Amino acid sequence: MTQTPLRITTLKGLRCRECGEQYPAEARHVCEFCFGPLEALYDYEAIRGCTSRKTIEAGPRSIWRYRPFLPVVGERVIDVGTGLTPLIRSERLARRLGLGALYIKNDAVNVPSLSFKDRVVSVALTRARELGFTTVSCASTGNLANATAAIAAHAGLECYVFIPADLEAGKVLGTLIYGPQVMAVEGNYDQVNRLCSEVADRHGWGFVNINLRPYYSEGSKTLGFEVAEQLGWRLPDHVVAPVASGSLYTKIYKGFQELIKTGLVGERPVRMSGAQATGCSPVAQAFKAGRDFIAPVKPATIAKSIAIGNPADGVYALDLARRTGGHIEDVTDAEIIEGIKLLAQTEGIFTETAGGTTVAVLKKLVEQGKIAPDELTVVYITGNGLKTQEAIAPYAGETLKIEANLASFERALERARTLDRLDWQQTLV
Amino acid sequence: MTQTPLRITTLKGLRCRECGEQYPAEARHVCEFCFGPLEALYDYEAIRGCTSRKTIEAGPRSIWRYRPFLPVVGERVIDVGTGLTPLIRSERLARRLGLGALYIKNDAVNVPSLSFKDRVVSVALTRARELGFTTVSCASTGNLANATAAIAAHAGLECYVFIPADLEAGKVLGTLIYGPQVMAVEGNYDQVNRLCSEVADRHGWGFVNINLRPYYSEGSKTLGFEVAEQLGWRLPDHVVAPVASGSLYTKIYKGFQELIKTGLVGERPVRMSGAQATGCSPVAQAFKAGRDFIAPVKPATIAKSIAIGNPADGVYALDLARRTGGHIEDVTDAEIIEGIKLLAQTEGIFTETAGGTTVAVLKKLVEQGKIAPDELTVVYITGNGLKTQEAIAPYAGETLKIEANLASFERALERARTLDRLDWQQTLV
Numbered sequence: 001m002t003q004t005p006l007r008i009t010t011l012k013g014l015r016c017r018e019c020g021e022q023y024p025a026e027a028r029h030v031c032e033f034c035f036g037p038l039e040a041l042y043d044y045e046a047i048r049g050c051t052s053r054k055t056i057e058a059g060p061r062s063i064w065r066y067r068p069f070l071p072v073v074g075e076r077v078i079d080v081g082t083g084l085t086p087l088i089r090s091e092r093l094a095r096r097l098g099l100g101a102l103y104i105k106n107d108a109v110n111v112p113s114l115s116f117k118d119r120v121v122s123v124a125l126t127r128a129r130e131l132g133f134t135t136v137s138c139a140s141t142g143n144l145a146n147a148t149a150a151i152a153a154h155a156g157l158e159c160y161v162f163i164p165a166d167l168e169a170g171k172v173l174g175t176l177i178y179g180p181q182v183m184a185v186e187g188n189y190d191q192v193n194r195l196c197s198e199v200a201d202r203h204g205w206g207f208v209n210i211n212l213r214p215y216y217s218e219g220s221k222t223l224g225f226e227v228a229e230q231l232g233w234r235l236p237d238h239v240v241a242p243v244a245s246g247s248l249y250t251k252i253y254k255g256f257q258e259l260i261k262t263g264l265v266g267e268r269p270v271r272m273s274g275a276q277a278t279g280c281s282p283v284a285q286a287f288k289a290g291r292d293f294i295a296p297v298k299p300a301t302i303a304k305s306i307a308i309g310n311p312a313d314g315v316y317a318l319d320l321a322r323r324t325g326g327h328i329e330d331v332t333d334a335e336i337i338e339g340i341k342l343l344a345q346t347e348g349i350f351t352e353t354a355g356g357t358t359v360a361v362l363k364k365l366v367e368q369g370k371i372a373p374d375e376l377t378v379v380y381i382t383g384n385g386l387k388t389q390e391a392i393a394p395y396a397g398e399t400l401k402i403e404a405n406l407a408s409f410e411r412a413l414e415r416a417r418t419l420d421r422l423d424w425q426q427t428l429v
Numbered sequence: 430m431t432q433t434p435l436r437i438t439t440l441k442g443l444r445c446r447e448c449g450e451q452y453p454a455e456a457r458h459v460c461e462f463c464f465g466p467l468e469a470l471y472d473y474e475a476i477r478g479c480t481s482r483k484t485i486e487a488g489p490r491s492i493w494r495y496r497p498f499l500p501v502v503g504e505r506v507i508d509v510g511t512g513l514t515p516l517i518r519s520e521r522l523a524r525r526l527g528l529g530a531l532y533i534k535n536d537a538v539n540v541p542s543l544s545f546k547d548r549v550v551s552v553a554l555t556r557a558r559e560l561g562f563t564t565v566s567c568a569s570t571g572n573l574a575n576a577t578a579a580i581a582a583h584a585g586l587e588c589y590v591f592i593p594a595d596l597e598a599g600k601v602l603g604t605l606i607y608g609p610q611v612m613a614v615e616g617n618y619d620q621v622n623r624l625c626s627e628v629a630d631r632h633g634w635g636f637v638n639i640n641l642r643p644y645y646s647e648g649s650k651t652l653g654f655e656v657a658e659q660l661g662w663r664l665p666d667h668v669v670a671p672v673a674s675g676s677l678y679t680k681i682y683k684g685f686q687e688l689i690k691t692g693l694v695g696e697r698p699v700r701m702s703g704a705q706a707t708g709c710s711p712v713a714q715a716f717k718a719g720r721d722f723i724a725p726v727k728p729a730t731i732a733k734s735i736a737i738g739n740p741a742d743g744v745y746a747l748d749l750a751r752r753t754g755g756h757i758e759d760v761t762d763a764e765i766i767e768g769i770k771l772l773a774q775t776e777g778i779f780t781e782t783a784g785g786t787t788v789a790v791l792k793k794l795v796e797q798g799k800i801a802p803d804e805l806t807v808v809y810i811t812g813n814g815l816k817t818q819e820a821i822a823p824y825a826g827e828t829l830k831i832e833a834n835l836a837s838f839e840r841a842l843e844r845a846r847t848l849d850r851l852d853w854q855q856t857l858v
Contacts, residue, residue: 061490061513080777081515084490086540088509092585109540111515112777114815154777156521165830170599173818176825179774181845187833198835345608348509348541348583386543386815389602396605401594404616406627416610 010046010068014038014214017316025071027131027206029213037312038214040071048262053233056264062111063119063222069258070123070222071215078126078155081111082118083222087230087378092346093359097366101376103236104343105227107383108351112154113174114384115305115352116248117147120219124208125151127215133206134158139196140209141189141244141305142171143383148208149178160205162192168304170387188299190310220248224255227378228265235259235268237375240362242354242382243274243283243328244306246313250320252380273326273371274317275361277301277353281330283314287321288328294318302333302391303353305383327370331360337395339363340385350385353392358382439475439497443467443643446745454500456560456635458642466741467643469500477691482662485693491540492548492651498687499552499651500644507555507584510540511547512651516659516807521775522788526795530805532665533772534656536812537780541583542603543813544734544781545677546576549648553637554580556644562635563587568625569638570618570673570734571600572812577637578607589634591621597733599816617728619739649677653684656807657694664688664697666804669791671783671811672703672712672757673735675742679749681809702755702800703746704790706730706782710759712743716750717757723747731762731820732782734812756799760789766824768792769814779814782821787811 014023018036029038047068059065063083086106094102107116121144128136137160138148145161152159159180163172164187175182185192193210200207208216228235235256241249253272259265276284279301282294294314299307311317321328331339336353339360344350351359362379365371385392400416402408443452447465458467476497488494492512515535523531536545550573557565566589567577574590581588588609592601593616604611614621622639629636637645657664664685670678682701688694705713708730711723723743728736740746750757760768765782768789773779780788791808794800814821829845831837 061515080517081535081538086490086510092583106510106540109510109538109543111535111538113779114538114543114813150773150777150779152777153774154521163828165828169822170815170818172828173822173825174779174815176828177770177773177779177814177821178777179770179826182826182828183838183841184828184830185833186830191833195833195835195838199838202835341606341608344579344606345582348579348581348607350542350579350603350606384543384815385606386599386603386813389599392606393598393602396602397608397611399592399594399601399605399611399613401613401615404614404620404624406624406631409612409624409628412612 008046008050008068009073010042011071011073012041012043015041025073027211029211040214040218042069044261051262051264053264056229063122063219066222066225069225071218072123072126072130074130078122078151080122080151080154082122083110084226085110087227088347090347093343096342096346097363098373099366099371099377100373103231103378104347104349105223105378105380106349107223108349108355108381108385113143113146113150114387115143115147116220116223116382117143118151119222120216121147121151121208123219124212124216125155125157128206128208128212129155129157131206135160135205136208137161137196137199137205138208139189139193141307142167142387143305144209145175145182146171149175149180152180153178162196164189164192168388168390170389174387189308217247217251220251221255221258223248223380224252225259228256228259233265235265235270236378238271238273238326238371238377239380240273240275240358240365240377241380242306242358243276243311243317244308245311246283246317248382249274250313250316253320253324270324271326272320272324273361273365274321274328275358276328276330277303277306277336277357278330278332279303280307280309282309283311283317284328284330286314286318292318303336303357305352305354306357327365329361329364331357331364335360337392340392341395343381349381351381352383352385352388354383355381438502439471440500440502441470441472444470454502456562456640458640469643469647471498473690480691480693482693485658492551492648495651495654498654500647501552501555501559503559507551507580509551509580509583511551512539513655514539516656517776519776522772525771525775526792527802528795528800528806529802532807533776533778534652534807534809535778536652537778537784537810537814542572542575542579543816544572544576545649545652545811546572547580548651549645550576550580550637552648553641553645554584554586557635557637557641558584558586560635564589564634565637566590566625566628566634567637568618568622570736571596571816572734573638574604574611575600578604578609581609582607591625593618593621597817597819599818603816618737646676646680649680650684650687652677652809653681654688657685657688662694664694664699665807667700667702667800667806668809669702669704669787669794669806670809671735671787672705672740672746673737674740675712675746677811678703679742679745682749699753700755701749701753702790702794703750703757704787705757705759706732706735706765706786707759707761708732709736709738711738712740712746713757713759715743715747721747732765732786734781735783735786756794758790758793760786760793764789766821769821770824772810778810780810781812781814781817783812784810
């Protein structure tokens with residue numbers, strides 16, 4: 001935890017995204033009048049007055065360098081070093097796909113728990129503490145559970161985590177280790193989420209993605225801020241990001257717009273494309289069918305972390321893709337596996353199934369001619385492959401077993417080279 | 430990969446650590462005359478001339494900001510964003526241990542493969558490419574395999590990795606995914622290492638930790654540089670770091686000394702303490718027995734990544750601990766498990782067995798009065814817990830299984846609270 005003096009309060013309150021009704025900045029996420037989602041409201045003049053490229057660059061090496069854009073008011077933020085993850089200029093993947101300027105935003109190495117969820121949770125728990133919560137909670141497909149448990153442990157907050165019972169082992173262990181109470185619910189994420197709404201009402205706990213959602217979701221804007229800063233204060237031409245609830249995807253764009261609004265980058269159109277797994281693709285289906293509503297689906301895909309059948313921000317994601325000239329596309333589980341391997345073998349980045357989905361959609365959009373070779377394109381990798389080992393292990397290849405002597409090694413090497421030759425000859429047939 | 434112009438060559442060659450014989454900067458690691466280990470030799474006047482706090486702070490956000498101190502000569506470095514990992518000021522662990530100024534250097538989130546090995550491999554493969562190698566290799570206990578395979582994939586180098594056959598699943602998958610040839614050797618690390626020396630001689634490959642070792646090992650100095658910079662350009666009073674081969678531990682100190690030598694920090698004594706697992710503690714045993722030689726042991730511990738029975742730099746580690754007033758201590762596998770949980774539950778950092786070892790030794794040294802409460806102490810966490818899941822899973826606790834309705838949740842909550850009360854009452858008995 002670092003303490004930085006906050007000179008000016010930039011958070012003005014909450015506002016309904018549908019009817020515009022305003023509310024104080026409390027633990028509240030739904031409009032009383034129209035049931036629309038609430039969003040944080042800022043004083044952009046105040047932000048403009050206290051923020052420049054220089055003040056940001058001189059700030060902490062974490063998401064908190066963008067603090068005037070984040071929905072907190074006090075002096076104490078929970079800063080565990082979250083954010084400022086690498087933006088890598090791709091050489092080998094770009095060449096493979098035939099792209100001229102491809103960048104990879106790598107949240108597979110985010111701090112502390114190796115996914116973009118560390119961003120939203122750092123913001124949500126900071127705000128939770130400001131609002132007086134001592135018990136925090138979440139409904140999660142895994143990454144959020146890891147982040148909430150880790151950051152709550154760091155901050156000394158009591159923590160309850162709700163997950164679907166069939167989650168990957170790495171995500172369960174990567175939650176339990178921090179010592180929260182973990183509730184494994186017999187059901188899918190949408191059922192977990194509904195249960196948590198009831199628990200939040202009854203127990204008055206701070207659920208990061210329910211009653212704290214207006215604060216929580218703002219954390220994803222930092223994925224937009226950082227990319228712009230890391231590109232030398234300019235916006236990309238095209239973005240490919242995963243679509244689960246639709247929150248991450250839409251908030252990246254909101255981040256870009258806020259930078260334009262406060263004069264930190266020049267105006268420039270950004271095409272926003274979204275990635276879903278075919279086994280849970282309600283937004284992609286609506287996009288392709290030209291519908292303006294989302295028909296909920298029952299998830300059936302290895303990409304569990306993005307398997308939300310009834311996405312809260314689905315219609316906003318749909319609208320954003322259309323407004324900006326992007327696309328929402330989906331890929332099969334087999335393509336997801338190939339996407340994971342492609343990214344690992346060309347760039348040395350091991351991502352989980354969600355990242356495999358995004359890479360596979362990137363590839364598909366390029367092949368369909370929907371991303372032009374000269375567009376400055378950023379692909380968002382949002383989680384780490386060590387968390388979803390069971391999904392990829394059967395397809396990752398095998399070791400060659402040898403004895404601890406040179407002769408045994410040479411025999412194995414000869415076998416491996418022969419197999420490689422055979423593989424190669426078969427590709428020629 | 431970024432390209433930064435290198436104005437001045439600071440690498441002068443290699444020098445034998447024992448007899449001082451000098452060699453050109455080739456792929457060579459043993460002195461022809463006395464069989465001592467070779468080390469990179471620099472022109473410190475040249476470094477002083479081209480380096481200041483300002484030039485470093487304006488450099489890349491990776492280990493390459495310290496490039497004049499690293500053994501490379503060309504313009505193209507392999508920069509995947511390795512290094513500049515968080516240095517966290519501990520609140521909760523510090524309080525638990527009764528320390529006034531404890532910092533945690535968190536390489537569990539290093540880029541790309543979540544251990545400090547990303548540092549040494551980034552340096553070794555950059556130098557390997559400069560020396561004309563197209564095939565790179567390593568003998569590894571797991572983390573090095575991950576790093577070599579990942580960074581070789583990024584750089585497009587052919588890669589062979591040698592590991593003991595009994596390695597943790599996460600470390601094997603976290604290597605295979607990048608597409609190298611993986612040789613699983615029936616034997617322990619010391620046997621793997623011996624085999625690799627023979628393979629290096631015969632095939633002329635660049636083994637990062639054998640014939641490229643003088644370059645490779647220098648990468649660990651960045652763990653010293655970064656801590657000093659992150660503390661505001663000052664040295665800590667006390668360091669606790671794991672001792673495997675002894676290389677990391679001694680190079681951190683070398684980093685500190687080079688900063689003093691080039692005027693970047695003020696002189697200040699640093700006590701260097703080292704951590705080993707009791708099941709493989711040849712250096713700790715020698716330290717405690719007052720011996721100045723290392724008796725090799727056969728490893729038997731869950732801390733596989735630091736289980737080197739015949740450590741190459743063991744005597745240097747021993748000497749360093751004694752010269753600086755530090756200690757080399759060891760802890761049992763049960764203490765290692767407790768160390769992992771303690772760090773996770775107080776700081777939200779999930780480390781592997783090596784990190785558990787280091788935290789447990791830190792605790793032990795504090796309890797023995799060997800670290801004073803007012804010493805500015807830095808503990809080095811060198812790898813991620815998701816890689817050694819089988820070691821910790823049985824001890825991490827369990828989820829509470831519930832149905833997707835409020836009544837089922839309330840029953841589970843009641844049970845959990847009763848159990849907590851019972852646990853708590855038992856601690857009072």
